[in-house]
Amino acid sequence: MRYAIVLAVVLLVASGAIFMRSAGANESSFAYRDPETVALGLSIYAENCAACHGSELEGEANWREPDAAGYLSAPPHNADGHTWHHPNAQLFEITKFGTEAVVGGSYKSNMEAFDVLFSDDEIVAVLAYIKSTWPQQIIDRHDQMNAAYDQANEP
Numbered sequence: 001m002r003y004a005i006v007l008a009v010v011l012l013v014a015s016g017a018i019f020m021r022s023a024g025a026n027e028s029s030f031a032y033r034d035p036e037t038v039a040l041g042l043s044i045y046a047e048n049c050a051a052c053h054g055s056e057l058e059g060e061a062n063w064r065e066p067d068a069a070g071y072l073s074a075p076p077h078n079a080d081g082h083t084w085h086h087p088n089a090q091l092f093e094i095t096k097f098g099t100e101a102v103v104g105g106s107y108k109s110n111m112e113a114f115d116v117l118f119s120d121d122e123i124v125a126v127l128a129y130i131k132s133t134w135p136q137q138i139i140d141r142h143d144q145m146n147a148a149y150d151q152a153n154e155p
Contacts, residue, residue, distance in 0.1 A: 030088060033132070037129075038132045040129075041122075041132075044118065044129075058078060058080070059073070059076030059081055060074045072107075088149075089153075092127065098111050
């Protein structure tokens with residue numbers, strides 16, 4: 001099952017790069033240094049994401065373990081979580097289409113799709129807010145990962 005999830009994620013990331021280039025959402029930094037973008041992202045996050053992911057981005061308890069129905073809890077988006085381990089393309093796709101739709105297979109998540117609620121720019125603003133909270137060392141690692149990903153996926 002883990003191999004199926006890993007394969008689905010790899011395919012997602014590859015398709016996400018193509019989608020984001022066409023949608024214009026592939027911003028290497030998610031504008032995490034822009035105060036207006038971060039403020040918009042914080043506002044959207046507080047109203048729509050904090051109920052599950054926590055007001056301090058701490059996530060839900062036992063987020064790595066499925067519940068009795070097989071669903072995973074909301075992960076943290078702070079430095080303790082794994083959000084920063086994923087390239088921008090994947091983070092954008094998961095936020096836009098929902099984790100279960102993006103990963104597919106037997107992966108179960110309560111993460112809904114936000115494509116009908118938010119514009120691409122608003123999704124990027126939420127991701128900018130999240131990134132703005134990370135320590136510089138993690139931001140640097142995330143930027144390096146995105147640069148390598150972008151280079152590997154150039155058309």
